[in-house]
Structure formats: structure tokens, C-alpha cells
Amino acid sequence: MIVAAFPGFLLAGVLFAAMPIALHLLTRRPPEREPLPTAQFLTRDARTLLRLRRRPTDLLLLFVRVLFALTLAAACAGLTWTGQRSGAARVVLLDAGADSLSDWDVVLSEARRLQSETDTDTEAVILAYGLSDGHRIVNASDLERLQRAAQPATAEAGLRALRSAVLESQWETVESVWLTRPSWRLWSPDIGLLRAEIWPGRAPLAPLVSAGAPSSGADDSNSGAAEVLAPPASASAWVFGQATASPLQRAIEALGVRVVSGVEDTDANPGWIYAEQPSASALEELLNWADQGSALVLSGQLTSARDEIPWTITGSSVPGLREAGPAITEAGPASREPSGFVLLGHSGVIGTAVVRQPGAPGTDAHVVAVFEDATPAAAARPLGEGCVVYVAASMLDPAVTASPDFPRLVHALAEGCTSVESSDSPLDRGALLSLERPDLPQTVNAASLGTTGYPLTLGLLFLALMLLALEIGLTREPRV
Amino acid sequence: MSWAKSPQEGRSRADATDLLPPELLERLGSLDLVARTIVRGFVSGLHRSPFLGSGEDFSRHRAYQQGDDVRRLDWRLYGRTDRLYVRLFQEDSNLQGFLLVDQSQSMGFAGGGSVSKLRYAQFVAAALAHVMLRGGDAAGLASFGERTVFHLPPRNRSGHLHDLLLGLERLKPGGVGSASSAVSEVGAGLRRRGRVVLLSDCLEADGGASLLGAVGQLRARGDEVIVIRIVTPEELGEADAGPARYYDPEAPQNAVDAVPGADPGFRERVDEYYDGLRRGLEERGAEYVPLTTAMPLVTALGGWLMARARREPTSA
Numbered sequence: 001m002i003v004a005a006f007p008g009f010l011l012a013g014v015l016f017a018a019m020p021i022a023l024h025l026l027t028r029r030p031p032e033r034e035p036l037p038t039a040q041f042l043t044r045d046a047r048t049l050l051r052l053r054r055r056p057t058d059l060l061l062l063f064v065r066v067l068f069a070l071t072l073a074a075a076c077a078g079l080t081w082t083g084q085r086s087g088a089a090r091v092v093l094l095d096a097g098a099d100s101l102s103d104w105d106v107v108l109s110e111a112r113r114l115q116s117e118t119d120t121d122t123e124a125v126i127l128a129y130g131l132s133d134g135h136r137i138v139n140a141s142d143l144e145r146l147q148r149a150a151q152p153a154t155a156e157a158g159l160r161a162l163r164s165a166v167l168e169s170q171w172e173t174v175e176s177v178w179l180t181r182p183s184w185r186l187w188s189p190d191i192g193l194l195r196a197e198i199w200p201g202r203a204p205l206a207p208l209v210s211a212g213a214p215s216s217g218a219d220d221s222n223s224g225a226a227e228v229l230a231p232p233a234s235a236s237a238w239v240f241g242q243a244t245a246s247p248l249q250r251a252i253e254a255l256g257v258r259v260v261s262g263v264e265d266t267d268a269n270p271g272w273i274y275a276e277q278p279s280a281s282a283l284e285e286l287l288n289w290a291d292q293g294s295a296l297v298l299s300g301q302l303t304s305a306r307d308e309i310p311w312t313i314t315g316s317s318v319p320g321l322r323e324a325g326p327a328i329t330e331a332g333p334a335s336r337e338p339s340g341f342v343l344l345g346h347s348g349v350i351g352t353a354v355v356r357q358p359g360a361p362g363t364d365a366h367v368v369a370v371f372e373d374a375t376p377a378a379a380a381r382p383l384g385e386g387c388v389v390y391v392a393a394s395m396l397d398p399a400v401t402a403s404p405d406f407p408r409l410v411h412a413l414a415e416g417c418t419s420v421e422s423s424d425s426p427l428d429r430g431a432l433l434s435l436e437r438p439d440l441p442q443t444v445n446a447a448s449l450g451t452t453g454y455p456l457t458l459g460l461l462f463l464a465l466m467l468l469a470l471e472i473g474l475t476r477e478p479r480v
Numbered sequence: 481m482s483w484a485k486s487p488q489e490g491r492s493r494a495d496a497t498d499l500l501p502p503e504l505l506e507r508l509g510s511l512d513l514v515a516r517t518i519v520r521g522f523v524s525g526l527h528r529s530p531f532l533g534s535g536e537d538f539s540r541h542r543a544y545q546q547g548d549d550v551r552r553l554d555w556r557l558y559g560r561t562d563r564l565y566v567r568l569f570q571e572d573s574n575l576q577g578f579l580l581v582d583q584s585q586s587m588g589f590a591g592g593g594s595v596s597k598l599r600y601a602q603f604v605a606a607a608l609a610h611v612m613l614r615g616g617d618a619a620g621l622a623s624f625g626e627r628t629v630f631h632l633p634p635r636n637r638s639g640h641l642h643d644l645l646l647g648l649e650r651l652k653p654g655g656v657g658s659a660s661s662a663v664s665e666v667g668a669g670l671r672r673r674g675r676v677v678l679l680s681d682c683l684e685a686d687g688g689a690s691l692l693g694a695v696g697q698l699r700a701r702g703d704e705v706i707v708i709r710i711v712t713p714e715e716l717g718e719a720d721a722g723p724a725r726y727y728d729p730e731a732p733q734n735a736v737d738a739v740p741g742a743d744p745g746f747r748e749r750v751d752e753y754y755d756g757l758r759r760g761l762e763e764r765g766a767e768y769v770p771l772t773t774a775m776p777l778v779t780a781l782g783g784w785l786m787a788r789a790r791r792e793p794t795s796a
Contacts, residue, residue, distance in 0.1 A: 036721075038715040039738075
């Protein structure tokens with residue numbers, strides 16, 4: 001199949017080619033013979049010979065000229081031979097990076113299984129990426145001899161390998177299945193934005209079961225429940241102020257944490273304290289609880305500045321707070337469009353965009369959560385025996401609380417000072433969904449990815465030059 | 481020498497007037513008036529034929545006019561009358577002349593105009609015949625195409641003009657002719673010293689050498705030779721002719737693909753040919769009159785006759 005980068009040139013070429021035809025039809029042929037008694041004094045003129053040639057010669061010249069016009073136009077149109085796409089394929093996207101070292105045997109057996117279980121009318125191939133030399137399609141028998149890279153491969157590299165392989169293939173429709181251990185090292189901050197652009201189809205992760213590896217996020221996605229670390233058995237939570245009976249409270253209860261109505265109802269220091277936009281006096285008391293061992297999670301816009309809060313803020317809403325760090329507007333960086341979800345650190349993905357509070361973490365604070373553009377969203381700092389966590393978004397925002405990952409976020413925030421996410425940790429369900437994208441079609445039409453193939457421009461230009469030379473030769477070399 | 485059938489056969493006298501070009505017919509009305517107009521209009525003041533002979537019999541006196549040769553003045557009469565008169569003699573009415581018309585195939589060429597070279601030659605010959613007969617000369621008619629044909633012997637009698645005109649009108653283009661052999665044959669047909677007027681395009685295969693030789697022979701025995709060259713502007717390269725495969729009508733096998741209008745050397749070569757012919761004729765004492773079919777006949781012919789009349793010695 002031939003596609004044109006600039007189809008307008010083809011139309012112009014047709015008009016251009018019509019010119020010699022029109023001239024051929026409109027121009028009167030000179031009489032073939034004319035008497036002239038003084039003809040002996042004439043000298044022969046080659047061009048006249050050409051015009052006096054017989055009709056077949058004229059037609060040959062006309063054909064050459066028309067072909068030259070069309071060829072030149074085709075060269076300008078940037079034609080590319082892409083071949084004819086046909087058939088369906090199932091690509092097993094095999095992560096051969098360093099992350100798969102411990103599970104390599106499992107990965108290989110799973111790859112063979114996926115390939116063998118494919119329908120007979122669908123071509124099944126294994127596309128290995130994360131190799132020392134990039135990516136390539138490998139036979140099942142050659143899997144053991146793959147030269148894997150020492151570095152882990154990212155999800156973006158896998159998706160780009162899939163796109164590239166499909167573009168270079170002749171398949172018409174392609175579906176893919178991902179074979180990787182979905183740790184956070186697979187993740188990159190921009191993957192959420194780029195995912196659909198790189199591969200506009202579903203890419204479900206095949207389950208990998210390995211005793212020595214962290215549990216797979218694929219299991220989480222299949223079960224529909226986010227994996228959370230178990231909270232302390234004696235933990236209780238105090239939801240302060242207006243957050244009572246809110247989705248926040250229900251999320252805490254879903255974690256198995258008992259919610260007390262107020263600090264006066266508990267004998268001991270509550271493990272977790274959640275406060276949405278507390279007053280200055282209330283904040284003073286809450287900080288004391290934190291100093292005594294509670295994990296204080298503050299959210300929303302604060303009304304007073306305290307050095308214990310691990311967040312500095314710009315703007316005038318909190319005059320007392322120190323101004324530091326990069327200026328962040330509510331809309332975030334101007335170049336970013338809301339992607340539809342906000343990633344809060346390695347432990348939580350919130351379903352829709354939330355309203356951000358300005359500011360930045362303090363210099364000694366520990367970042368607990370980030371927005372999709374990798375700007376910090378929450379920070380934690382130990383205080384006495386406890387911990388203070390500030391969330392740069394409202395914990396009561398429906399966009400946050402409606403997310404099924406909200407309980408996990410609650411837990412992560414409360415453990416902000418003690419739980420340091422490892423890059424080896426498995427992807428949570430939200431991150432997995434952002435990679436798998438079940439909302440996208442299962443099969444992808446390869447033509448929708450763009451065109452690759454053999455550019456014909458140089459060849460057409462060469463042909464046009466040859467035709468031009470032939471035209472000159474026909475007009476300059478008379479046949480007497 | 482072979483003589484053609486009488487041109488009067490099957491022809492009416494009224495048809496003879498068709499030979500004159502429309503502009504002459506319109507302005508002059510009759511053939512007789514053609515000659516009178518030429519003499520009076522173009523040789524104004526001379527009141528004589530441009531072909532006046534050199535006879536010795538006194539005819540009459542005429543009042544002197546500016547331009548007359550003073551050697552012709554009658555001094556005796558001047559002494560008696562105190563007025564200037566020139567003496568006129570009866571011109572030599574026995575001068576034989578042949579109008580030799582080229583009727584070869586190439587003379588049928590008309591170029592971009594409506595009058596072919598042969599037709600133009602017929603006009604010129606008709607006018608000259610009228611002038612010659614009116615001047616007292618005997619005029620005959622011959623033509624050459626495939627061969628030389630003698631149509632009428634030189635005569636000067638009543639009705640001979642119409643015979644000449646009818647003979648001219650019968651000429652049709654055809655054949656491959658050679659002016660040199662025709663000139664020689666016609667010269668041989670003159671029983672005594674005479675005049676040969678050749679009307680032709682003068683395109684000779686040998687570049688005109690044989691024609692000059694024939695003319696030289698006539699001149700050597702005292703005959704007067706007038707060569708009236710008639711061509712079209714296209715043949716001279718003066719017209720913008722387009723591309724075509726051109727061929728000589730008398731040698732169609734030699735075709736050349738050319739654009740005369742875009743060939744600057746074409747005109748130069750044609751001019752060079754006719755200039756050489758002119759020089760050769762002048763060196764041999766012959767008169768060369770170059771005409772083209774685009775020239776107004778009265779102007780072209782009258783101009784030449786007027787110039788000729790001025791050169792001729794006036795009978796005195």
C-alpha cells in the first residue's frame with residue numbers, strides 16, 4: 001500500500017500532467033510538406049523534425065512528458081510504500097530487563113504458554129524488550145539465549161518497543177499482553193500521559209507468581225482490591241472536625257482502624273489523627289498529640305503557620321507561613337493538561353484531578369505523595385515521638401474520596417514518617433490500571449499508529465530525471 | 481523550334497483583359513490605356529516609349545522640355561523661331577523581341593499571397609507586350625517548362641497584342657525547366673539583332689552559371705537581354721514562414737525540415753544567390769529587374785520603365 005505525506009501534490013501533478021495533453025490536442029500540427037522553390041537555401045532544423053514526426057513518435061513524447069509530470073508530483077508528495085497489512089497478531093510483551101532476573105524461568109514459561117495458547121488464526125509472537133541491543137521478536141526456542149541488559153526496563157520502553165514492532169510489521173490488527181514484574185521501577189512520571197499515545201490499546205499484565213519476589217500488582221488488578229499494608233493492631237483514628245461521618249471516616253474503617261469521635265473518648269494516644277483545615281487553636285492541640293506519638297495528617301488550606309508543619313507555602317492565604325520552594329499554581333504547570341487522575345506517591349492513585357494547594361515540602365521533609373507531574377503532593381516530618389503529614393489537597397474532595405484507592409492513600413499518609421516506599425514495591429492497582437488501560441480497545445488497528453515503510457521520494461526523483469533526459473533526447477535526436 | 485497552336489482558337493478577345501491585374505484594370509480600363517499610362521505616368525515629360533529605337537528617319541519636332549538631351553536640339557529652327565525644339569525621329573520599328581516566360585513547376589508557387597509567380601509574370605509580360613508593340617517593336621512569345629515552346633513569332637500588326645495576351649493566358653505551371661537553354665533557343669530564333677525579355681524566378685540548378693553563359697552569348701552578338709526576376713516574399717525569407725518539411729517543387733525528393741522564419745542564414749543565402757546573378761548579368765551588359773509578387777505592379781513596373789527610359793538615348 002502506498003501512502004502520501006502530502007496528497008495535495010498528487011492533485012497538482014494531475015493538473016500538471018494534463019498540460020502536455022492539452023497542448024498536444026490544441027496545438028496544430030504543422031503541415032508535413034510545403035513547397036518552397038528556394039528550399040535549397042534552407043538548413044535543417046531538428047525541432048522541426050520532431051514536430052513533423054509521425055503520430056506514434058508524438059505519442060511517445062507525450063507519454064514521457066505526462067509520466068514526468070506525474071513522477072515529479074509523486075516525488076513531491078512524499079510517497080511511502082507500506083505494504084499491504086493483513087492478519088491479526090498477539091504480541092507477548094516480554095520484559096527482559098534486570099527486574100526479571102529473579103523470575104526469569106517463570107517469565108519464560110509464561111511466555112511460551114501465552115504463545116501456545118493463542119488462537120490458530122492469530123499469529124503469536126514474543127517481543128522482548130529491555131535487551132542490551134534494544135528489542136526484537138524472538139522465537140520461543142531462543143528465549144534462553146537472550147542478552148538481557150543490566151538495567152531494569154521501564155514501562156515506557158516496553159510500550160515503545162511494542163509500537164515500533166507493530167509499525168515494522170504487516171499485521172493489520174494487534175493485541176498485546178504484558179509479561180513483566182510490575183514494580184515501581186517500571187513506572188515513570190510521564191507514563192500516565194504518554195500511555196495512550198504510545199499504544200492506544202489495552203495491555204493487560206499476565207500474572208506472574210514467584211515465591212521470592214514481591215507480590216504482583218496484577219493480582220491486585222484482577223481482584224479489584226488494593227494491597228495495603230496492615231495497620232497497627234491497636235491503632236485508632238481520630239477524624240477531627242467536619243470530616244466526621246465522611247468518606248474519610250469510612251475509608252479508615254475499611255482499613256480496620258477504629259475511629260473515635262474525639263480525643264476525649266480515648267484513653268491512649270490515637271495512632272492516626274486526620275484534620276481538614278483545623279483552626280489555629282485546634283492545630284496547637286493536634287501538634288501536641290503528634291509530639292506524643294500520633295501521626296497527624298493535615299490537609300486543606302491551613303489558617304496559621306507553624307514550623308512543625310513540613311510544608312512551606314507561597315501566596316497570601318497563610319501569611320505566617322514561610323515562603324519557599326517553587327511557585328506552584330492550582331492548575332499546575334501550564335504545559336500540562338489534567339490527565340484524569342492524580343498519582344499520589346507510590347502508594348496511591350486518585351481517580352480524577354484534584355484541586356492543589358500551593359507550596360512545597362520543607363527542606364527536611366519526606367515526600368509521601370506526588371502529583372502526576374511529579375511535583376510533591378504530601379510531605380511528612382517526624383515531630384517528637386509522632387509524625388506530622390501535610391497533604392496539599394483536600395482529603396474531603398470528592399475527587400479524592402471517590403477513588404477506590406482512597407483507603408490505601410489514607411494508610412500511606414498515616415504511615416508517612418515510617419513507611420518509605422521502595423522502588424521494588426509492586427505497583428498498586430491504580431498504577432496498574434494506568435498501564436493496562438482496560439478502557440482502551442483490546443485490538444489495535446496497526447494503520448492507526450502511523451505509517452512506516454520504504455520512502456519512494458528518491459527513486460521517483462531519479463525516475464523523473466531519467467524521463468527528463470529521455471525527453472531531451474527525443475527532442476534533440478531527430479529521426480530522419 | 482516548335483510553334484504552339486494559335487491562342488485565338490477557342491478564346492474570345494474579351495478574355496484577354498483578364499490577364500491584367502485588377503488594380504490596372506480598375507485604373508486603366510483597357511490594355512491600350514495601360515501602355516499610355518505607363519508612358520505618361522511613369523515617364524512623365526518624355527512622352528515617348530521607353531523602348532524607342534534609334535531610327536534615322538525624321539518624324540517631327542517637339543517643344544524642348546527640361547530633361548531633354550541638348551544634343552537633340554534643332555539649332556536651325558531655334559535660329560528661325562527663337563524657340564527650342566528637339567528633333568524626333570521615326571523609331572526603329574523592326575526590332576524583334578521575345579517575351580520568354582518561365583512556366584516551370586516552381587512558377588506556380590504563390591506563397592502566402594493569391595497571385596502565383598507565373599500569374600505575376602503574365603501580368604508583367606502583358607504590360608510589356610503592350611508597351612513594346614505600341615513602341616513599334618515586334619514582340620513574340622515563348623515559354624519554357626519541361627521544354628521551350630514558341631507560341632507567337634515577333635510581329636507588330638493589328639491584333640497581335642491580343643494573340644500575345646491569349647497566349648500568355650494559356651500558360652500553366654508544370655515541368656522542370658532551365659532558363660539557360662530556353663534563352664539560347666529563343667536567341668537562336670531571332671533572325672537579327674533583337675531583344676529577349678526573360679521572366680523567371682531564375683532558380684537554376686547550377687547556381688545560374690549556364691544562364692549567365694547563355695545571356696553572355698546573346699549579348700555578344702548584340703542582342704538586348706532583360707531578366708525580370710519574379711519571386712515571392714516567402715522565397716526571399718521576408719515572410720515569417722513556420723516549421724515544415726520544405727521541398728523544391730521541381731525537386732520534391734530533396735526535402736528539408738526547417739523553419740525559414742527562424743533561420744537567419746536562409747535570407748542571406750538567397751540574397752547572396754540573386755546578388756551573384758545580378759552582378760553576372762550586369763557584367764554581361766544585361767538588365768536585371770528584381771520583382772516580388774508583393775510589389776504593386778504599376779509601381780514596380782513603372783519605376784523600372786521610367787528609369788530605363790531615362791537611360792535610353794533619345795532619338796534626335
